[in-house]
Amino acid sequence: MNMQSLWMIAASGLFASMGVCVKLGASLFSPAELVFYRGVIALVLLWGFVLVRRLPLATPHWRAHLWRGVTGSVSLVLYFHAISVLPLATAVTLNYTSPLFLALILAVWAGERVRGTLYIALALGLAGVVLLLRPSFEADQWLGGLAALASGAGAGMAYFHVRQLGRLGEPEWRTVFYFSLTSALIGLPWLLASQTVHAVSGNGAWLVLGVGGFGALAQLAMTRAYKRGSTLVSASLAYSTVIFASLFGMLLWDEVLSLSSWLAIGMIVASGLLASTQSRAPVEQD
Numbered sequence: 001m002n003m004q005s006l007w008m009i010a011a012s013g014l015f016a017s018m019g020v021c022v023k024l025g026a027s028l029f030s031p032a033e034l035v036f037y038r039g040v041i042a043l044v045l046l047w048g049f050v051l052v053r054r055l056p057l058a059t060p061h062w063r064a065h066l067w068r069g070v071t072g073s074v075s076l077v078l079y080f081h082a083i084s085v086l087p088l089a090t091a092v093t094l095n096y097t098s099p100l101f102l103a104l105i106l107a108v109w110a111g112e113r114v115r116g117t118l119y120i121a122l123a124l125g126l127a128g129v130v131l132l133l134r135p136s137f138e139a140d141q142w143l144g145g146l147a148a149l150a151s152g153a154g155a156g157m158a159y160f161h162v163r164q165l166g167r168l169g170e171p172e173w174r175t176v177f178y179f180s181l182t183s184a185l186i187g188l189p190w191l192l193a194s195q196t197v198h199a200v201s202g203n204g205a206w207l208v209l210g211v212g213g214f215g216a217l218a219q220l221a222m223t224r225a226y227k228r229g230s231t232l233v234s235a236s237l238a239y240s241t242v243i244f245a246s247l248f249g250m251l252l253w254d255e256v257l258s259l260s261s262w263l264a265i266g267m268i269v270a271s272g273l274l275a276s277t278q279s280r281a282p283v284e285q286d
Contacts, residue, residue: 008237010221011218011219011225011238012237012238012239012240012241013241014215014217015214015215015222016248017210017214017244017248019083019088019091019092020088020248020252021207022034023084025208026083028203028204029198029204029208030191030194030196030198031081032077032187032190032191032194033197033198033208034080034208035076035077035186035187035190036184036187037187037200037208037212038076038183039182039186040180040184041216042180042212042216043181043184045212045213045216046176047177049173057174057177061170064161064164064168064170065178066182068175068179068182069179069181069182070182071154072154072155072158074154075152075153078147078154079147081144082095082144082145082147082148082151084144085141085144086141086144087255087257088248088255089246089249089255090148090257091148091245092245093132093268093269094145094148094149094152095148095151095152096152096241096242096269097152097153097271098155098159099156099272100121100122100271101156102156102159102160103121103275104156105160106160110160121275122275124267124270125268125271125275127267128267128268128270129264129268131261132145132261133146162175176219176220222238242269
């Protein structure tokens with residue numbers, strides 16, 4: 001296994017670890033608080049990286065960064081809410097429908113040529129979502145499932161803007177930096193408008209540090225994997241996040257998914273891989 005593959009697997013483990021911190025922190029903090037802390041902590045870490053490497057932050061493409069930041073932040077809020085009410089593996093899998101939405105955006109909005117595999121991917125992904133969101137879910141799980149699916153759509157739109165930024169010549173670290181800045185700025189007024197702002201202390205401090213720290217490290221590892229390795233291989237290995245999330249769910253919350261749920265997860269993963277061959281764009285996670 002080459003270094004690029006190892007970087008992608010490391011990123012997947014870190015993203016799953018962030019999900020664990022979000023799920024544990026959901027009992028102590030609101031989604032708005034977690035989004036804010038995730039942005040601030042990642043911003044501080046990336047700011048240190050920028051200072052050490054003496055990298056320039058000035059950019060003429062601030063509008064594109066703003067669109068990427070807004071769509072990504074909304075997706076992040078929905079994703080964090082879904083993690084708080086669903087089994088971790090289920091929330092992660094539904095969020096990973098983002099390649100399907102990205103492929104649709106590229107085909108419908110950007111007018112790119114569509115391969116026949118996209119229609120197969122969409123049908124397979126839709127069948128997987130329906131099977132995973134089966135009627136046996138409780139009402140709160142249905143809402144959580146729809147939130148996770150919506151987070152996948154938002155992520156797909158965010159990655160479209162990531163793709164555009166890449167074409168404009170923006171380096172990956174700058175895109176990650178401004179996304180963290182935007183999510184913190186969006187989360188702050190929402191946080192202040194909340195009726196209750198919880199104190200950060202004890203275990204809560206470690207959890208918000210994990211949300212921001214794991215998220216920032218995961219994005220840096222993922223960026224290196226996509227930059228130096230095959231896009232399709234990296235996108236394929238990104239789905240190992242589902243495996244890590246499943247293991248964490250079983251170990252920490254005794255979450256045992258049914259056979260039909262595993263079948264649905266497999267269908268969604270397969271559809272995402274097929275969609276990745278259509279878009280050929282990085283399938284980054286927030």
